[in-house]
Amino acid sequence: MTQTRAARLMDGTALARRIVEDTARRAAELTERTGTAPCLATVLVGEDPASVTYVRMKQNRCRKAGITSRHVALPATTTTDELVATLRELSADPGVHGILLQHPVGDHIDERAAFEAIAPEKDVDGVTFASFATMSFGLPGFVSCTPGGIVRLLDEYGVDPAGKRAVVVGRSAILGKPVGMLLLARDATVTYCHSRTRDLSAAVREADIVVAAVGRPRLIRGQDVKPGAVVIDAGYNPGNVGDVDFDSAVERASLITPVPGGVGPMTIATLLEQTVTAAGRQLGA
Numbered sequence: 001m002t003q004t005r006a007a008r009l010m011d012g013t014a015l016a017r018r019i020v021e022d023t024a025r026r027a028a029e030l031t032e033r034t035g036t037a038p039c040l041a042t043v044l045v046g047e048d049p050a051s052v053t054y055v056r057m058k059q060n061r062c063r064k065a066g067i068t069s070r071h072v073a074l075p076a077t078t079t080t081d082e083l084v085a086t087l088r089e090l091s092a093d094p095g096v097h098g099i100l101l102q103h104p105v106g107d108h109i110d111e112r113a114a115f116e117a118i119a120p121e122k123d124v125d126g127v128t129f130a131s132f133a134t135m136s137f138g139l140p141g142f143v144s145c146t147p148g149g150i151v152r153l154l155d156e157y158g159v160d161p162a163g164k165r166a167v168v169v170g171r172s173a174i175l176g177k178p179v180g181m182l183l184l185a186r187d188a189t190v191t192y193c194h195s196r197t198r199d200l201s202a203a204v205r206e207a208d209i210v211v212a213a214v215g216r217p218r219l220i221r222g223q224d225v226k227p228g229a230v231v232i233d234a235g236y237n238p239g240n241v242g243d244v245d246f247d248s249a250v251e252r253a254s255l256i257t258p259v260p261g262g263v264g265p266m267t268i269a270t271l272l273e274q275t276v277t278a279a280g281r282q283l284g285a
Protein backbone atom coordinates (compact mmCIF):
# COMPACT_ATOMS: atom_id res chain seq x y z
CA MET A 1 0.00 0.00 0.00
CA THR A 2 1.44 3.42 -0.91
CA GLN A 3 1.04 6.14 1.69
CA THR A 4 0.65 9.73 0.48
CA ARG A 5 1.70 12.56 2.79
CA ALA A 6 0.44 15.99 1.89
CA ALA A 7 1.35 19.19 3.70
CA ARG A 8 -1.10 21.31 5.66
CA LEU A 9 -2.01 24.50 3.83
CA MET A 10 -1.23 27.84 5.48
CA ASP A 11 -4.38 29.81 4.84
CA GLY A 12 -3.37 33.44 4.29
CA THR A 13 -6.85 34.45 3.18
CA ALA A 14 -8.43 33.46 6.51
CA LEU A 15 -5.71 35.03 8.67
CA ALA A 16 -5.71 38.22 6.55
CA ARG A 17 -9.50 38.48 6.94
CA ARG A 18 -9.16 38.37 10.73
CA ILE A 19 -6.39 40.99 10.67
CA VAL A 20 -8.45 43.28 8.41
CA GLU A 21 -11.52 42.89 10.68
CA ASP A 22 -9.44 43.85 13.68
CA THR A 23 -7.89 46.74 11.72
CA ALA A 24 -11.37 47.97 10.75
CA ARG A 25 -12.35 48.03 14.45
CA ARG A 26 -9.20 50.01 15.30
CA ALA A 27 -9.83 52.42 12.40
CA ALA A 28 -13.43 53.02 13.56
CA GLU A 29 -12.30 53.72 17.14
CA LEU A 30 -9.62 56.11 15.94
CA THR A 31 -12.04 57.95 13.66
CA GLU A 32 -14.56 58.23 16.51
CA ARG A 33 -11.96 59.51 18.96
CA THR A 34 -10.16 61.99 16.69
CA GLY A 35 -12.78 62.88 14.07
CA THR A 36 -10.26 61.90 11.37
CA ALA A 37 -10.19 58.65 9.42
CA PRO A 38 -6.80 57.06 8.67
CA CYS A 39 -5.68 57.91 5.13
CA LEU A 40 -3.38 55.95 2.82
CA ALA A 41 -1.92 57.64 -0.28
CA THR A 42 -1.25 55.23 -3.14
CA VAL A 43 1.18 56.31 -5.86
CA LEU A 44 1.33 54.50 -9.18
CA VAL A 45 3.72 55.33 -12.01
CA GLY A 46 2.52 54.13 -15.42
CA GLU A 47 -0.19 51.61 -16.18
CA ASP A 48 1.36 48.18 -15.74
CA PRO A 49 -1.76 45.96 -15.56
CA ALA A 50 -0.57 43.90 -12.56
CA SER A 51 0.33 47.05 -10.61
CA VAL A 52 -3.02 48.65 -11.48
CA THR A 53 -4.74 45.53 -10.11
CA TYR A 54 -2.69 45.47 -6.90
CA VAL A 55 -3.32 49.17 -6.22
CA ARG A 56 -7.03 48.71 -6.84
CA MET A 57 -7.07 45.75 -4.43
CA LYS A 58 -5.39 47.92 -1.80
CA GLN A 59 -7.89 50.75 -2.30
CA ASN A 60 -10.86 48.34 -2.09
CA ARG A 61 -9.58 46.76 1.11
CA CYS A 62 -8.96 50.25 2.57
CA ARG A 63 -12.57 51.20 1.85
CA LYS A 64 -13.85 48.06 3.58
CA ALA A 65 -11.66 48.75 6.62
CA GLY A 66 -12.74 52.40 7.05
CA ILE A 67 -9.43 53.78 5.77
CA THR A 68 -9.70 56.56 3.19
CA SER A 69 -7.32 56.42 0.25
CA ARG A 70 -5.96 59.13 -1.95
CA HIS A 71 -4.68 57.97 -5.31
CA VAL A 72 -1.92 59.67 -7.28
CA ALA A 73 -1.59 58.30 -10.84
CA LEU A 74 1.54 59.49 -12.60
CA PRO A 75 2.43 58.96 -16.27
CA ALA A 76 5.07 56.40 -17.23
CA THR A 77 7.28 59.32 -18.36
CA THR A 78 7.54 60.70 -14.79
CA THR A 79 11.14 61.49 -13.83
CA THR A 80 12.86 60.62 -10.56
CA ASP A 81 12.80 64.30 -9.53
CA GLU A 82 9.06 64.58 -10.20
CA LEU A 83 8.31 61.39 -8.27
CA VAL A 84 10.51 62.48 -5.36
CA ALA A 85 8.71 65.85 -5.29
CA THR A 86 5.29 64.12 -5.18
CA LEU A 87 6.37 61.82 -2.35
CA ARG A 88 7.84 64.73 -0.37
CA GLU A 89 4.55 66.63 -0.74
CA LEU A 90 2.59 63.64 0.54
CA SER A 91 5.10 63.21 3.37
CA ALA A 92 4.46 66.82 4.44
CA ASP A 93 0.67 66.60 4.10
CA PRO A 94 -0.96 66.19 7.56
CA GLY A 95 -4.06 64.67 5.92
CA VAL A 96 -2.04 61.65 4.72
CA HIS A 97 -0.94 59.09 7.34
CA GLY A 98 0.60 56.38 5.17
CA ILE A 99 2.24 56.32 1.73
CA LEU A 100 2.51 53.43 -0.67
CA LEU A 101 4.63 53.69 -3.82
CA GLN A 102 3.71 50.71 -5.98
CA HIS A 103 6.75 48.74 -7.15
CA PRO A 104 8.09 48.55 -9.86
CA VAL A 105 8.28 52.17 -10.98
CA GLY A 106 10.06 51.79 -14.33
CA ASP A 107 13.74 51.36 -15.12
CA HIS A 108 14.41 55.05 -15.84
CA ILE A 109 13.50 55.99 -12.25
CA ASP A 110 15.83 55.70 -9.26
CA GLU A 111 13.43 53.71 -7.09
CA ARG A 112 15.65 53.96 -4.01
CA ALA A 113 15.69 57.77 -4.23
CA ALA A 114 11.90 57.67 -4.49
CA PHE A 115 11.47 55.35 -1.50
CA GLU A 116 13.77 57.57 0.57
CA ALA A 117 11.48 60.55 -0.11
CA ILE A 118 8.81 58.85 2.03
CA ALA A 119 8.83 60.10 5.63
CA PRO A 120 9.67 57.14 7.92
CA GLU A 121 6.60 57.79 10.09
CA LYS A 122 4.41 57.35 6.96
CA ASP A 123 6.36 54.39 5.52
CA VAL A 124 3.57 51.86 6.10
CA ASP A 125 4.93 49.67 3.27
CA GLY A 126 8.27 49.41 5.10
CA VAL A 127 10.48 50.27 2.13
CA THR A 128 12.83 52.97 3.46
CA PHE A 129 16.34 52.45 4.84
CA ALA A 130 15.03 53.67 8.20
CA SER A 131 12.32 50.98 8.25
CA PHE A 132 14.81 48.29 7.21
CA ALA A 133 17.07 49.29 10.09
CA THR A 134 14.36 49.39 12.77
CA MET A 135 12.93 46.09 11.51
CA SER A 136 16.36 44.42 11.54
CA PHE A 137 17.09 45.60 15.08
CA GLY A 138 13.59 44.77 16.36
CA LEU A 139 12.89 48.44 17.17
CA PRO A 140 9.52 50.20 16.79
CA GLY A 141 8.82 51.05 13.16
CA PHE A 142 7.15 49.53 10.14
CA VAL A 143 8.03 46.20 8.56
CA SER A 144 8.11 45.48 4.87
CA CYS A 145 4.57 44.20 4.23
CA THR A 146 5.12 40.81 2.59
CA PRO A 147 7.91 39.78 5.00
CA GLY A 148 5.82 40.96 7.96
CA GLY A 149 2.89 38.93 6.65
CA ILE A 150 5.08 35.83 6.26
CA VAL A 151 6.24 35.99 9.87
CA ARG A 152 2.62 36.38 11.02
CA LEU A 153 1.72 33.24 9.06
CA LEU A 154 4.58 31.33 10.69
CA ASP A 155 3.37 32.46 14.12
CA GLU A 156 -0.20 31.49 13.31
CA TYR A 157 0.85 27.95 12.39
CA GLY A 158 3.14 27.54 15.40
CA VAL A 159 6.41 27.61 13.46
CA ASP A 160 9.20 28.94 15.67
CA PRO A 161 12.19 29.83 13.44
CA ALA A 162 14.66 29.70 16.38
CA GLY A 163 17.52 27.34 15.59
CA LYS A 164 16.03 26.34 12.24
CA ARG A 165 17.83 26.58 8.92
CA ALA A 166 15.96 29.10 6.77
CA VAL A 167 16.81 29.46 3.09
CA VAL A 168 15.59 32.62 1.36
CA VAL A 169 15.65 32.37 -2.41
CA GLY A 170 15.82 35.96 -3.68
CA ARG A 171 17.41 39.15 -2.37
CA SER A 172 15.13 41.98 -3.46
CA ALA A 173 14.94 45.09 -1.30
CA ILE A 174 11.24 44.75 -0.46
CA LEU A 175 11.06 40.98 -0.06
CA GLY A 176 14.11 38.73 0.04
CA LYS A 177 16.46 40.87 2.14
CA PRO A 178 13.89 41.95 4.75
CA VAL A 179 12.35 38.49 5.21
CA GLY A 180 15.83 37.13 5.92
CA MET A 181 16.38 39.83 8.53
CA LEU A 182 13.05 39.08 10.22
CA LEU A 183 13.92 35.36 10.36
CA LEU A 184 17.37 36.20 11.74
CA ALA A 185 15.71 38.35 14.41
CA ARG A 186 13.75 35.20 15.32
CA ASP A 187 17.04 33.31 15.71
CA ALA A 188 16.91 31.28 12.49
CA THR A 189 20.16 30.41 10.72
CA VAL A 190 19.57 32.24 7.47
CA THR A 191 21.07 31.57 4.04
CA TYR A 192 20.30 33.83 1.08
CA CYS A 193 20.33 32.26 -2.39
CA HIS A 194 20.29 34.28 -5.60
CA SER A 195 21.21 34.24 -9.28
CA ARG A 196 24.91 33.63 -8.50
CA THR A 197 24.30 30.79 -6.03
CA ARG A 198 26.22 27.76 -7.33
CA ASP A 199 24.00 24.88 -6.21
CA LEU A 200 20.52 26.11 -5.35
CA SER A 201 19.07 22.60 -5.03
CA ALA A 202 21.70 21.62 -2.45
CA ALA A 203 20.99 24.74 -0.39
CA VAL A 204 17.21 24.23 -0.50
CA ARG A 205 17.56 20.57 0.50
CA GLU A 206 19.12 21.70 3.81
CA ALA A 207 16.28 24.06 4.70
CA ASP A 208 13.77 23.61 7.51
CA ILE A 209 12.06 26.76 6.23
CA VAL A 210 12.17 27.75 2.55
CA VAL A 211 11.05 31.20 1.44
CA ALA A 212 10.79 31.45 -2.35
CA ALA A 213 10.86 35.11 -3.32
CA VAL A 214 12.55 35.35 -6.67
CA GLY A 215 9.82 35.74 -9.31
CA ARG A 216 10.67 32.58 -11.30
CA PRO A 217 7.61 30.38 -11.87
CA ARG A 218 7.86 26.93 -10.19
CA LEU A 219 11.63 27.27 -9.61
CA ILE A 220 11.53 25.29 -6.36
CA ARG A 221 10.59 21.67 -6.99
CA GLY A 222 9.40 19.03 -4.57
CA GLN A 223 12.48 16.85 -5.06
CA ASP A 224 14.57 19.65 -3.46
CA VAL A 225 12.30 20.13 -0.45
CA LYS A 226 13.50 18.43 2.72
CA PRO A 227 10.75 16.12 4.03
CA GLY A 228 8.79 18.01 6.72
CA ALA A 229 10.06 21.47 5.72
CA VAL A 230 7.88 24.59 5.87
CA VAL A 231 7.54 26.09 2.38
CA ILE A 232 6.56 29.73 1.92
CA ASP A 233 5.84 30.78 -1.65
CA ALA A 234 6.13 34.56 -1.98
CA GLY A 235 6.47 34.57 -5.75
CA TYR A 236 4.21 36.80 -7.85
CA ASN A 237 4.21 35.62 -11.43
CA PRO A 238 1.67 36.21 -14.18
CA GLY A 239 -1.34 33.90 -13.99
CA ASN A 240 -1.16 33.55 -10.20
CA VAL A 241 1.71 31.06 -10.41
CA GLY A 242 4.15 30.95 -7.52
CA ASP A 243 7.89 30.29 -7.34
CA VAL A 244 7.22 26.80 -5.94
CA ASP A 245 6.02 23.81 -7.91
CA PHE A 246 3.09 23.29 -5.56
CA ASP A 247 2.00 19.83 -6.70
CA SER A 248 5.37 18.23 -5.99
CA ALA A 249 6.31 20.37 -2.96
CA VAL A 250 3.02 19.67 -1.15
CA GLU A 251 3.99 15.98 -0.99
CA ARG A 252 7.23 16.67 0.91
CA ALA A 253 6.51 19.74 3.07
CA SER A 254 4.76 19.74 6.44
CA LEU A 255 3.26 23.20 5.86
CA ILE A 256 2.99 25.14 2.61
CA THR A 257 1.42 28.40 1.42
CA PRO A 258 -0.79 28.14 -1.67
CA VAL A 259 -0.81 30.66 -4.53
CA PRO A 260 -3.26 32.32 -4.53
CA GLY A 261 -4.47 32.46 -0.95
CA GLY A 262 -1.19 32.32 0.97
CA VAL A 263 1.27 35.18 1.25
CA GLY A 264 -0.53 37.65 -1.10
CA PRO A 265 -3.50 38.52 1.14
CA MET A 266 -1.15 38.93 4.12
CA THR A 267 0.73 41.67 2.25
CA ILE A 268 -2.34 43.88 2.03
CA ALA A 269 -3.54 43.06 5.56
CA THR A 270 -0.16 44.18 6.93
CA LEU A 271 -0.32 47.40 4.90
CA LEU A 272 -3.75 48.27 6.31
CA GLU A 273 -2.76 47.39 9.87
CA GLN A 274 0.35 49.60 9.67
CA THR A 275 -1.65 52.46 8.13
CA VAL A 276 -3.96 52.55 11.15
CA THR A 277 -0.96 52.35 13.49
CA ALA A 278 0.70 55.26 11.65
CA ALA A 279 -2.51 57.31 11.79
CA GLY A 280 -2.86 56.64 15.53
CA ARG A 281 0.69 57.88 16.17
CA GLN A 282 0.28 60.98 14.00
CA LEU A 283 -3.10 61.87 15.48
CA GLY A 284 -1.69 61.46 18.98
CA ALA A 285 -4.25 58.81 19.89
Ligand SMILES: Nc1nc2c(c(=O)[nH]1)N[C@@H](CN(C=O)c1ccc(C(=O)N[C@@H](CCC(=O)O)C(=O)O)cc1)CN2
Binds near residue numbers: 054055259260263268
Ligand atom coordinates in the same frame (compact mmCIF):
# COMPACT_ATOMS: atom_id res chain seq x y z
N1 LIG B 1 5.18 48.88 -2.92
C1 LIG B 1 4.99 47.55 -3.08
N2 LIG B 1 5.00 47.02 -4.30
C2 LIG B 1 4.82 45.68 -4.44
C3 LIG B 1 4.57 44.86 -3.32
C4 LIG B 1 4.57 45.47 -2.04
O1 LIG B 1 4.40 44.81 -0.98
N3 LIG B 1 4.78 46.81 -1.95
N4 LIG B 1 4.28 43.50 -3.49
C5 LIG B 1 4.06 42.97 -4.81
C6 LIG B 1 2.66 42.97 -5.33
N5 LIG B 1 1.57 43.11 -4.35
C7 LIG B 1 1.38 44.30 -3.75
O2 LIG B 1 1.76 45.35 -4.19
C8 LIG B 1 0.60 42.08 -4.15
C9 LIG B 1 0.58 40.95 -4.94
C10 LIG B 1 -0.41 39.97 -4.77
C11 LIG B 1 -1.35 40.11 -3.77
C12 LIG B 1 -2.45 39.13 -3.57
O3 LIG B 1 -3.22 39.24 -2.64
N6 LIG B 1 -2.57 38.12 -4.43
C13 LIG B 1 -3.63 37.18 -4.33
C14 LIG B 1 -4.16 36.85 -5.70
C15 LIG B 1 -4.77 38.06 -6.33
C16 LIG B 1 -5.59 37.76 -7.56
O4 LIG B 1 -6.61 37.13 -7.43
O5 LIG B 1 -5.16 38.19 -8.63
C17 LIG B 1 -3.14 35.91 -3.65
O6 LIG B 1 -1.92 35.63 -3.68
O7 LIG B 1 -3.98 35.22 -3.09
C18 LIG B 1 -1.32 41.24 -2.97
C19 LIG B 1 -0.35 42.20 -3.15
C20 LIG B 1 4.87 43.72 -5.85
N7 LIG B 1 4.83 45.12 -5.66
